[in-house]
Amino acid sequence: MEAHSLSKILYIDLDNKRYWVKERPELFKEWLGGVGVGIKLLIEECPKNIDPLSGENPIIFAIGYFNGIYPLASKTIALFKSPLTKDLGESHAGGRCGIAIRMAGYGAIVIKGSSDYPIYLVINENGVKFRDASALWGMSSTTAVGRILREREGTPGIRSIMRIGRAGEKMIPYACVITETFRTFGRLGLGAVFGSKKLKAIVISGRDSLKVKDPRGYRSIYDELYNSFIKSGAMKKYHDIGTSMNVMSLNLISSLPVRNLQKTKFEGINELSGEALAEKFLGRRIACAHCPVSCIHIAALRIPYENEPYFYKIKMIPYDYEPIYALGCMLDIRSAEGFLKIMDRVEELGLDAMSTGVILAWATECMEKGIITTKETDGLLLKWGDYKTYIEAINRIVEMKGEFYEALSKGVEYASSKYGGKDFALSFGGNEMPGYHCGLATHIGFLVGMRHSHLDNAGYDIDQKLNAEGKKLSPKEIGKMIFEEESWRQVLSSLVVCFFSRKVYTPEVISKCFSVIGIDINPSQLKEKGIEILKEKYKFKVREGFSLEKLRIPKRILETPTPQGVLKEEDIREGIMEYKRLLEGGY
């Protein structure tokens, strides 16, 4: 195939168990791929105001021109209507899926309808097979499901196995989809949408070779990219300690949310820092396909059997900064082993680690304040640092045991509407908070970001730079910077390259990369494209009832001081309004 001919969209209809392929090269030419093509397909396929857990909600997977061609282009974008926020659902994952989809010849996959019995899909260049997954439904661990499909479906090395756990089956609106055992389509509930369709798993594989327009130019730009990555300090940083290096650095600058953001200094730092985890537990580092960084860190936890002396099992448990923040710091878990055990359970069940941690932190504070008692929790005494009780609470959330756990299973926004404690219910636009309390840009970023994720516009990064330089910007200036960053990130998410590569993939470099594969697009056209894509996402959110004016600002973020001091609500609102002005056409 030609590298510039990204055009095939695989449509899968789960109602009737049939599939078809449409060639839509113009869609990719106009919207690049990834999130650009994905959002257009979502708008096409998702009717207004539908129930996100009905068959009408489509799942869109999209990759871009750079997948399979350039290094660090290893991501896949998933788009759907979120059962958590009831508007835009967008989730990115690495692993092998981005390469597998490209090598199977597809640019996007659209999954519609729902099956009346559990199924899994096997996708390759020849099409789709619908397989009965009844025997896999209800399994207690996503790892077991992966092991079974690995044996049954073959194609090691060139495949991706996406699957849900019990959380997805039970349609918990913050359930995720696990891929390659250690990567996740997290945030906003893709797992629940899989579950609502009775879609247990997808195995996708492919091998392909792509011809480029300028072979010599291709090899030479590839070498430039490769050398930039290899020599960059960022790569070493992500490889050595991984994203968990943030635990130490954020703690140092008092920006690490601890105990439901009651404070920003963590007393368990020497146990849960990335450095400590690497020293005591790191068992393996792995990479996404076609990425030399290998930022994925897996802990090896040796667990003794209680009833049998001298007998142990070794669990391999992935860890990253965000799960450490949410399931460690927010719950004040001061033992690495305790954190890893919670992490392991969350992964087995297929829950979003961040949402789970934030919800449990809220529940613990509610108990601390007497808003709930052991009557609501059916005997469980939630207290900071008690990992065993948290694991039991997580099990009960997934099985929705009783009214209280059922409320927790719907997210912190819902639970706090029902029980109170809204002031310290840390969610933004309905999505639970990421692990940064660095200042004004951080929180404006969470609020306006189209998925309410720290990755949307990296406001926390703006704050950290400002704080380090001792500078201050007006809310308006921050609103503008966030808008520009978020617009640009739409381009990266359309190629689809990892955000870790953003300093190498500049507009000029991307334009050159396109040119050698036979596509002409200049840096300013790319930037324009980014803005257009962001506007399309906003259009979808507004269509589903989202409003930037009506965003709830949790009081807690105004109480606990940031390195910039205590934040003021009016500053946050002003930043939001500037972002809105730019987004609605004033740029």
Add this chain to the structure above:
Amino acid sequence: MVKRISVVDVDLCVGCQLCMFACNRRFAEAGISRAAIFVQSVGGIERGFIIKVCRACKDPPCVKVCPTGAISKREGGGVRIDHKKCIACGNCMKNCPIGAIFWDDSLNKPTVCTYCGYCVSYCPYGVIKLEEV
């Protein structure tokens, strides 16, 4: 002396597959389907990876089963494939016990490492090296 690719320490491998993409770029093409080196996990990614590449046997089993003499011994170890003589029967692939002969979909013929060492320069962690047989 002739060279071959050797695996220094398979536990250093992170499974990035950059060697496979590099091998494919020998033809100035992106992707992986023409690669003559392959990285996969065994028993799940957490158990680590294996690297399949021709180890340049002195007495290669693939040569013995080629009905047309398309695969011949390279002096000093290893093999060469003459695609003009090859009838694409696949015997060589089936008889390599380490699975180091692959199928090139573009040629519709088997492919094997040419011991050029191009992949080695793209292995960021020194997992593979070019060495004398």
